[in-house]
Amino acid sequence: GENVEQHPSTLSVQEGDSAVIKCTYSDSASNYFPWYKQELGKGPQLIIDIRSNVGEKKDQRIAVTLNKTAKHFSLHITETQPEDSAVYFCAASKAGEYGNKLVFGAGTILRVKS
Amino acid sequence: GAVVSQHPSRVICKSGTSVKIECRSLDFQATTMFWYRQFPKQSLMLMATSNEGSKATYEQGVEKDKFLINHASLTLSTLTVTSAHPEDSSFYICSARGGPRGYTFGSGTRLTVV
Numbered sequence: 001g002e003n004v005e006q007h008p009s010t011l012s013v014q015e016g017d018s019a020v021i022k023c024t025y026s027d028s029a030s031n032y033f034p035w036y037k038q039e040l041g042k043g044p045q046l047i048i049d050i051r052s053n054v055g056e057k058k059d060q061r062i063a064v065t066l067n068k069t070a071k072h073f074s075l076h077i078t079e080t081q082p083e084d085s086a087v088y089f090c091a092a093s094k095a096g097e098y099g100n101k102l103v104f105g106a107g108t109i110l111r112v113k114s
Numbered sequence: 115g116a117v118v119s120q121h122p123s124r125v126i127c128k129s130g131t132s133v134k135i136e137c138r139s140l141d142f143q144a145t146t147m148f149w150y151r152q153f154p155k156q157s158l159m160l161m162a163t164s165n166e167g168s169k170a171t172y173e174q175g176v177e178k179d180k181f182l183i184n185h186a187s188l189t190l191s192t193l194t195v196t197s198a199h200p201e202d203s204s205f206y207i208c209s210a211r212g213g214p215r216g217y218t219f220g221s222g223t224r225l226t227v228v
Contacts, residue, residue, distance in 0.1 A: 034216065043120070043207050043219040044158070089157060101148060102209075102217060104157045 002027040004092050006105025013080050015114045023090035023105050024072040030092040033073045034102070035064060038087045047088075048075070080112045115141050118210050120220025127198055127227055135193045135223045137208030143188040144210035149181070152205040152222075164191050198227040 003026040013019050025033075031052035036044035050057045050064045050073065057064050061080075066073040077084055087109050091102040117140040127133050137147060145166050150158040162178075164170040164185035172178045180202075182194040191210075195202055208220040 032216070036219075041205075041222070041224065043118075043222045045219070046217070049216065100146070100211060101160055101163055103160075106157045 002030055002092055002094070002103040004090060004103050004105045006090050006108060008108060009106065010109045010111070012111045012113060015080060015082060015112055017080055019075075019077045019080050019084070019110055019112075021075045021088055021090070021108045021110070022072060023074070023092075024070075025092045025103075026071065027092070027094060028068075028071060030094045032093045032100075033064070033066060034091050035062075035075045036089045036091065038089065038107075044089060077110075080110075082112050082114045085110055085112045116212075116214055116218045117141055118144075118208065118218045118220045120208050120223060122223060123221060124224045125226070127225070129199055129227055130197055132194055132196045133198055133225060135195075135206055135208070135225075137191045137193070137210070137220050139189045139210045139212065139218070142210075142212045144191075144212045145188060146211040147185055147191040148209040148211070148217075149183060149191075149193050150207045150209065152207060154205075158207060161193075195225065198225070200227045203227045 006023045034049035037047045038044045048062050061078045063076040087107045089107050090105040093102045119138045121136050147164050149161045152158050161176045162170045162172045164183045166185050170183035185191040203226050207222045
């Protein structure tokens, strides 16, 4: 089955700097890659996603890149702010699999220091 | 759009009792819902996938007689933790597939078994 690895496990940046989180996946049939932000005691919130027919997607300060050949995708947050501090999860799924279930990475704790 | 309501947000129960957690899609129909369990500082672990009107599919190692899932309508799925024990204490999160965001998560339920 699919396996998603995520790095780093923790990331501390200074306010205003950029943050990059990387994920790799094992199943080349995966075609949907969302990123979630989870704050303490809350459910995950989708912040951006990308499908396999696109190499890059941007939404204001957040961008995601996908390299299908290398089977890795990355989250880029520019001009970080203290409110960006949270746990970030990448995930992967593939169409056709029963229920289209998401396989999550282990998560990255992002701390933005002001 | 695409809101998933999960209740209760917190519950404390005595060992040996059962607890029901509800997950409702408020503004879209969800033919498929997912139930996750999350331990502190860990990723989301998929427990089961439920499809409206049919039996849930459980992930390997998840006891289906202990974690009863019912998906009786297109907007409601329930997870019942039967004969709860302290080791069942965890953060349970539901997710519904559908709506513009693809997958929408509930806000989670913190279960504490004493």
